[in-house]
Amino acid sequence: MGNIDAIQVDRLTKRYGSLVAVNGISFSVNRGEIFAFLGPNGAGKTTTVEMLECLRKPTSGKALVLGLDIAKDKMAIKKRTGVLPQDFYTYERLTVKETIQYYAGVFDSHPDVDGLMKLVDLEDKKNVLFKHLSGGLKQRLGIAVALVNDPELIFLDEPSAGLDPKARHGVWHLIDGLHKQGKTVFLTTHYMEEAEVLADRVGIIHNGSIVAMDAPQKLISEYGKRNLLILKKTSHQAVTNIEKLGVKANYDQTAGDVIVHLNHAVGVSEVLHSLSSANVPFGELQLRRSSLEDVFLNLTGETLGEEDDTL
Amino acid sequence: MSHVVIDLKASLKSFLRNKSTIFWTIAFPCVLILMFGAIFSQSSAKYDLHIQNQDLSDGTASYWSKTLFDILNSTNAFNIQTVDSSINATDYAISNRLSSVLIIPAGFNDSANMALFTGGAVKANVTFVFDQSTSSAPIVRSIVMSIVENLNFELSKGKRYLNVNDMTIAPKRYGYIDFFLPGMIGMTAMTTSIFTSVSISAQFKQNGIFHKLATTPLKRYEWILSRTVYNVLITFLGMVVVIILGMTVFNMKITVDAISLFMVAMASLMFTGLGMIIARFVKDPDGADAAANVITFPMMFLSGSFFPLSQMPLFLQGIAQVLPLTYVNEGLRASMIFGQSQMAIVNTAIITVLGLVCIIVGSWITKWEED
Numbered sequence: 001m002g003n004i005d006a007i008q009v010d011r012l013t014k015r016y017g018s019l020v021a022v023n024g025i026s027f028s029v030n031r032g033e034i035f036a037f038l039g040p041n042g043a044g045k046t047t048t049v050e051m052l053e054c055l056r057k058p059t060s061g062k063a064l065v066l067g068l069d070i071a072k073d074k075m076a077i078k079k080r081t082g083v084l085p086q087d088f089y090t091y092e093r094l095t096v097k098e099t100i101q102y103y104a105g106v107f108d109s110h111p112d113v114d115g116l117m118k119l120v121d122l123e124d125k126k127n128v129l130f131k132h133l134s135g136g137l138k139q140r141l142g143i144a145v146a147l148v149n150d151p152e153l154i155f156l157d158e159p160s161a162g163l164d165p166k167a168r169h170g171v172w173h174l175i176d177g178l179h180k181q182g183k184t185v186f187l188t189t190h191y192m193e194e195a196e197v198l199a200d201r202v203g204i205i206h207n208g209s210i211v212a213m214d215a216p217q218k219l220i221s222e223y224g225k226r227n228l229l230i231l232k233k234t235s236h237q238a239v240t241n242i243e244k245l246g247v248k249a250n251y252d253q254t255a256g257d258v259i260v261h262l263n264h265a266v267g268v269s270e271v272l273h274s275l276s277s278a279n280v281p282f283g284e285l286q287l288r289r290s291s292l293e294d295v296f297l298n299l300t301g302e303t304l305g306e307e308d309d310t311l
Numbered sequence: 312m313s314h315v316v317i318d319l320k321a322s323l324k325s326f327l328r329n330k331s332t333i334f335w336t337i338a339f340p341c342v343l344i345l346m347f348g349a350i351f352s353q354s355s356a357k358y359d360l361h362i363q364n365q366d367l368s369d370g371t372a373s374y375w376s377k378t379l380f381d382i383l384n385s386t387n388a389f390n391i392q393t394v395d396s397s398i399n400a401t402d403y404a405i406s407n408r409l410s411s412v413l414i415i416p417a418g419f420n421d422s423a424n425m426a427l428f429t430g431g432a433v434k435a436n437v438t439f440v441f442d443q444s445t446s447s448a449p450i451v452r453s454i455v456m457s458i459v460e461n462l463n464f465e466l467s468k469g470k471r472y473l474n475v476n477d478m479t480i481a482p483k484r485y486g487y488i489d490f491f492l493p494g495m496i497g498m499t500a501m502t503t504s505i506f507t508s509v510s511i512s513a514q515f516k517q518n519g520i521f522h523k524l525a526t527t528p529l530k531r532y533e534w535i536l537s538r539t540v541y542n543v544l545i546t547f548l549g550m551v552v553v554i555i556l557g558m559t560v561f562n563m564k565i566t567v568d569a570i571s572l573f574m575v576a577m578a579s580l581m582f583t584g585l586g587m588i589i590a591r592f593v594k595d596p597d598g599a600d601a602a603a604n605v606i607t608f609p610m611m612f613l614s615g616s617f618f619p620l621s622q623m624p625l626f627l628q629g630i631a632q633v634l635p636l637t638y639v640n641e642g643l644r645a646s647m648i649f650g651q652s653q654m655a656i657v658n659t660a661i662i663t664v665l666g667l668v669c670i671i672v673g674s675w676i677t678k679w680e681e682d
Contacts, residue, residue, distance in 0.1 A: 053526050055680045075528060083526035089518035093325040105317035106529045129328070145523075 004067040006031045006153050006184040012061035014047050021047045023208035029186055034179050036199035037188040044208040045188035049157050053083055082151035086158045088142025092131035096122050100144055107149040120144040136167025143174055156187040192292035206300045223298050224290030229260040229268055233283035241278045242271055314529050318537035336503050336545055337552050340495050344556055348488050358451045361412040363394035366419040373420030388454050404440050405480050410448040411441040431470035440478045449562040492557045493643035494616035499549040500578040501636050504542040506603050508586025513599035525679040535674045539583050546579040571646040574659045577666040578639040584669025591676045610636045635665050
């Protein structure tokens, strides 16, 4: 059992009439890793995760979750996985503690309820009704609920969507903690930072197809732009000096900035050394790192869309 | 089954923590009953008591008959009106729809004296003619009885010299409250079950609770069973409160037997299923409430909850025949008030069949998971 992948997906497809929501995707998730499905809203992330959670029937294709067939072994999969749906919601008038006890009862499990509340830092809210919790606390309770059956695999669908930065980092910390416990986590997100910070591997999904899949840093170095060094308020003469190093540089006339496209051979120190040697003055420095956003842009020609301005 | 109990406990806890639901389920029917009961029943603090004194000589009341009359009058509990001694008091009560008449017969004075003389071996009788279906008659009767007992005690220190014979007016006549109270139970079964069922389904769908439940081992039929039992329990709770109110405030004689309980449970089942069917076609909780109102409001007024069907135009009576609440109301009246067991059984059978059809269809079309 131990060497079976947590998830194996083979040409999974979901069609709604003429609309193809998920288009023959294949991938696998290793045990113990955090795998992130990154894509804009409507890319097919939630449809995929809901097929894996046995909530939607695939039009075609096959998927095994913990070695179990999603078409045949629904109940066994439900018993061994934990799910945090998008915007977790439950009985409004049950308290935090009662909510965990309710789901424990439904799973016929006997978790350490106090321990779960401690894990998600809700001990002092244990007698607060669900409807009085903030968005971030609701999501944390949702994670505790997803753990009542001590699952081997946890699905987290947009776990931090709509949360403020502080609450979001709290949720990330929790997910990281699950990873350290050896749980397999499958998360969907449209926040590139979330995928970059948390995931061991990222699958980038666009229009129902996976366009790239690898560790975040590998994706960035393969598909991202080069890192950019921006020299604010610097003379265009600098461009000539820098290009002698064998890297591309542009002069932005409007802003009066020089933009240097760094590569593996030429880094920030080489550029600055060259300018100092030639006595070319330069202004304030800005370094722009390439990110999964750039990867997505390069691969699809589109942005991730609803980028969050609170990040 | 343990999953059903777990979900039921969660639902009941939620109910007890929701003041507005408690109000609409329990207090609202009580307010309606008190309001309508007060409007259509006797509402004065004083009760009408008609007295016919036949014990006259030359038009003058005898000593003991006058004494009794004066004592009754001095209590200030009654608006006493006299009935001419020459007419038949019972016929008079029926034709004038009087709820109670006290008849002091001729020879009452002599009988009272004999009672005193013989130490109670001979009794002096008066007759209390009353319509037991009216809300006021039992109250008037109990006041009259206590006054007579008091007088007996004063005269004899315990022995019974004066005696009140009961005489009910036939045929039995029922008051508005007798009609209205079973209608309120039917209405409570309908509103509780339909509104709870529709709004819970719509809320659970919109908030994603169905979605979450679908990822757990809780089965759909377990959840539906829990919700159905919940609706039946809440309806029973409403029923108990309404019945206690009817018995204490309006002195009603209400029969709660296995048939009436079964009928209320089946009615709740039927309306729970109907609610689930409605919920399938609404998008959000606001739409759910509107849809539930569209169904329950006409049914409330056209199924004879508030007014007898016979008072409605013929075409509305025709509509009433296809409304399920009509059979609940008719059945409950037959079993709880009128003691018409055959009619109760027929209506129970109709409700049971409709209940099973509604809950099966409702369960079948209620979806947790998307296609």
